[in-house]
Amino acid sequence: xxxxxxxxxxxxxxxxxxxxFFPPKDDATQLTLGRTIAELxxxxxxxxxxxxxxxxxTRERTRNIVTWVAKETPITPMAHLTxxxxxxxxxxxILDDYASAGIENILxxxxxxxxxxxxxxxxxxxxxxxxxxxxxxxxxxxxxxxxPEVHPASPDRATDRKHLAAxxxxxxxxxxxxxxxxxxxxxxxxxxxxxxxTKPVIPGIMPITNIKQIARMASMSGAQVPAWVTEAIQxxxxxxxxxxxxxxxxxxxxxxxxxxxAPGLHFYTMNRSTATREIWANLxxxxx
Ligand code: FAD
Numbered sequence: 563x564x565x566x567x568x569x570x571x572x573x574x575x576x577x578x579x580x581x582x583f584f585p586p587k588d589d590a591t592q593l594t595l596g597r598t599i600a601e602l603x604x605x606x607x608x609x610x611x612x613x614x615x616x617x618x619x620t621r622e623r624t625r626n627i628v629t630w631v632a633k634e635t636p637i638t639p640m641a642h643l644t645x646x647x648x649x650x651x652x653x654x655x656i657l658d659d660y661a662s663a664g665i666e667n668i669l670x671x672x673x674x675x676x677x678x679x680x681x682x683x684x685x686x687x688x689x690x691x692x693x694x695x696x697x698x699x700x701x702x703x704x705x706x707x708x709x710p711e712v713h714p715a716s717p718d719r720a721t722d723r724k725h726l727a728a729x730x731x732x733x734x735x736x737x738x739x740x741x742x743x744x745x746x747x748x749x750x751x752x753x754x755x756x757x758x759x760t761k762p763v764i765p766g767i768m769p770i771t772n773i774k775q776i777a778r779m780a781s782m783s784g785a786q787v788p789a790w791v792t793e794a795i796q797x798x799x800x801x802x803x804x805x806x807x808x809x810x811x812x813x814x815x816x817x818x819x820x821x822x823x824a825p826g827l828h829f830y831t832m833n834r835s836t837a838t839r840e841i842w843a844n845l846x847x848x849x850x
Pocket of ligand 1: 612613614615616642643644669670671672673674687688689690706707708709713714715716717721722725726729737738739740766
């Protein structure tokens with residue numbers, strides 16, 4: 563294991579470069595994820611994170627991947643954890659489990675509870691409620707989610723920033739939802755600074771490999787796919803060419819963000835390594 567495994571410490575020491583995965587549903591996709599992690603390991607990421615199905619639908623699978631990464635690879639893992647649809651005792655058990663497995667990083671999220679969870683008892687509503695419980699353990703470096711283009715449930719921009727600032731006053735860092743133009747990030751950081759919050763905000767990068775899928779994800783998360791991005795990709799049929807254009811767009815965005823002072827980059831890999839490795843090479847980040 564790395565000697566330094568708290569994301570807060572890694573950020574204090576310099577820029578972080580991280581990858582996000584989701585728990586696969588079956589054996590075949592599990593094998594794909596194993597191969598992806600093996601292909602990304604030589605890039606020596608600062609950390610990798612594993613998503614958590616809202617309401618606890620991937621509770622075991624998220625934990626298994628996070629603890630596997632900690633035991634079997636030299637990479638620092640971070641577990642995502644959503645709180646809606648959970649009672650306090652469940653969250654306490656999950657946090658205990660992670661602490662005993664040596665996991666030191668949690669991304670504390672509200673989560674979107676699926677319709678069939680609507681009647682499930684929940685002691686939590688917002689990420690900030692979970693933050694209290696995670697902080698109380700004193701065992702974890704804690705991150706939160708930020709939405710540069712405003713969370714879709716926020717009534718307005720100022721309210722969105724106020725709640726984010728409240729989360730960041732307790733958390734160590736934030737990771738953003740994906741976006742395609744650097745000004746969204748720059749504006750978010752400026753708005754937080756106006757509220758007196760200067761904790762690191764790591765931009766989330768989504769390389770486009772499939773425009774329909776990205777448009778669907780963007781509409782759910784409150785992000786816009788700008789017309790120039792859609793136009794650059796919509797008439798391209800060859801998947802390899804789509805990836806090439808998507809990688810070019812993401813590489814330019816990453817350079818602009820680093821130039822603007824971003825404390826790191828967090829890649830939404832969709833459990834594949836090629837696009838991320840190509841962006842990595844374009845940025846000249848090197849391989850160990
Ligand atoms: P919260 O902070 O809970 O906020 C949600 C909404 O409520 C916002 O509009 C906010 O302004 C408002 N709000 C917050 N606090 C208050 C308050 N005290 N009073 C009134 N309103 C309030 N989802 C998953 O299911 N699993 C994952 O693993 C996952 N990983 C993610 C990783 C990243 C980096 C990001 C950006 C998102 C991720 N999500 C994940 C999506 C996330 O769960 C959704 O955005 C969800 O809708 C809200 O959770 P939150 O933590 O973003 O927001």
